[in-house]
Amino acid sequence: MSDRSFLSWPFFEARHRELADDLRDWCADNLTGRYAEDLDSECRALVRELGAAGFLKLCVADGKHRPDVRSLAIARETLAYHSGLADFAFAMQGLGSGAISLFGTIEQKREWLPKVASGQAIAAFAMTEPQCGSDAANMQTSAMLDGNEWVLVGEKTYISNGGIADFYVTFARTGEGEGARGLSAFIVPAEAVAVAERIEVIAPHPLARLTYDKVRIPADAIVGEPGEGFRIGMETLNLFRVTVGAAALGLARRALDEALAFASKRRLGSATLADNAVTQAKLADMALAVDASALLIYRAAWQQDEGGIDNRRAAAMAKLHATESAQAVIDAAVQLHGGAGVTKGVKVEELYRDIRALRIYEGASEVQRQIIARDLLKGEAL
Structure with missing residues (x-):
């Protein structure tokens, strides 16, 4: 960098x-x-x-x-x-x-x-289901205790590392209560799970749809206590949410560097593309977005490491801003490259495909806005 x-x-x-x-x-x-x-x-x-x-x-x-x-x-x-x-x-x-x-x-x-x-x-994290994406509280995969074993039945989809993982931390309904109160988490060995379908996406990653057909695992394969699965899943996601923004920042920083290098070398008449005022304004906006994301990300990361601070809003802001602004920065880099920007094998084209999923997984941008707004309104109510 x-x-x-x-x-x-x-x-x-x-x-x-x-x-x-x-x-x-x-x-x-x-x-x-x-x-x-x-x-x-x-x-x-x-x-x-x-x-x-x-x-x-x-x-x-x-x-x-x-x-x-x-x-x-x-x-x-x-x-x-x-x-x-x-x-x-x-x-x-x-x-x-x-x-x-x-x-x-x-x-x-x-x-x-x-x-x-x-x-x-x-490792793999298996929460998403075909009819249950952001609304994890309504998942349908079930787990029932049968003697000294849990029996899991259901389906998961868009599971990262699906098909290559050695184990899946799987979330299932155990019925201690309705909605989020009735979920639990389990460690499920990969050999017990069937890979029903491999899923291809625009930025190649191993993703799969998994089926659990009366999968039996030991009683001690549960993580935490029965009924704690939603809290376990949300705290796990919150721990790593800021790092999704950090990945987006890395992609955006690379796009800015690629744009700077290209604009400095690309001839435009008797000058270079970088000598053009419009280009300079675009590069300035890109640099501003990168630094703003970095400040939000590392503030939120510092808060999490310090402990004792409820940083859900800061984490949501970091993830939301970094992923959304990275999309804009990378799009600007593609635009500056012209035809080369949409040519397969050129780095900014790869970045364009890499960034899109980060605005969806581990809490879509719309979910992050809800987290921020609810935290603001909670403070107003006090």
Whole structure:
């Protein structure tokens, strides 16, 4: 990244700056010019390599400590700048195992977290259903206790790492109450789940529709207590929500760098595209959007790491602004490139496809606006 001045902000400690340097060097050595021919194999390889390099340790709880959100955000921004797929591989190790990090038993943590951190096991987070996207409280997949086993029946869809995961943290209805009060979370080994369909999207990632046909798992495979699943899922998503914005920031920062390089070299008459006042105004707007996103993201990450602060509004603002503004920044970069911007194989075209899903997953932009507004109105009521 050409502009790294943000690392001097007071949100960061020396260890964060060291991480940014180490990961930048690793990306330069391992991700430059790397393009996947076999998506599944490439994702598995990225997980193994990130684990071997020690970076996946950032994704899981360390003893009594939750994952450090500033470290996660720096990692995702840096990885996304170089490769959207590498960011995906990293992020899903965190989200997929997040419920175990936050709510798992000692035995569950010992069994799964070292494997996730080393890249030996690929994690997945299975909440979304065909008729239940943002409205997770109304999911229909069920789990019933039968002796010493839970029996799961239902279907999940758009599950990241679907088809390549080693386990799925799966959310199902256990009936302790209506809506959100009757859900629980379970660790389900991949061999127990059927991959009904692989789903292709505009930015290639391993996604799948899964079916649970009377899947039997041990009684101790539940994460937390029965009926706590909605809270577990929401706290897991909230932990990683800021990092989605960080990934968007990495994509936007790369788009700005690509636009600067292209405009400086592209001839326009006797001058360059960068000499044009309209171009300069566009570049200024792009830089403004990038810095505003960075401030929101690292403020929210700092708040989460400090603890004792309800930062749901700050996290929602960071995710919302970073993803929406990154879309605009990348679109502007494509426009500045002209015909080259929509040519397959050109970086800004890849970024254009990479950014779109970030405005949807882990809480769509519309959901983030609801979170912000409800928090504002709650304060007004007081």
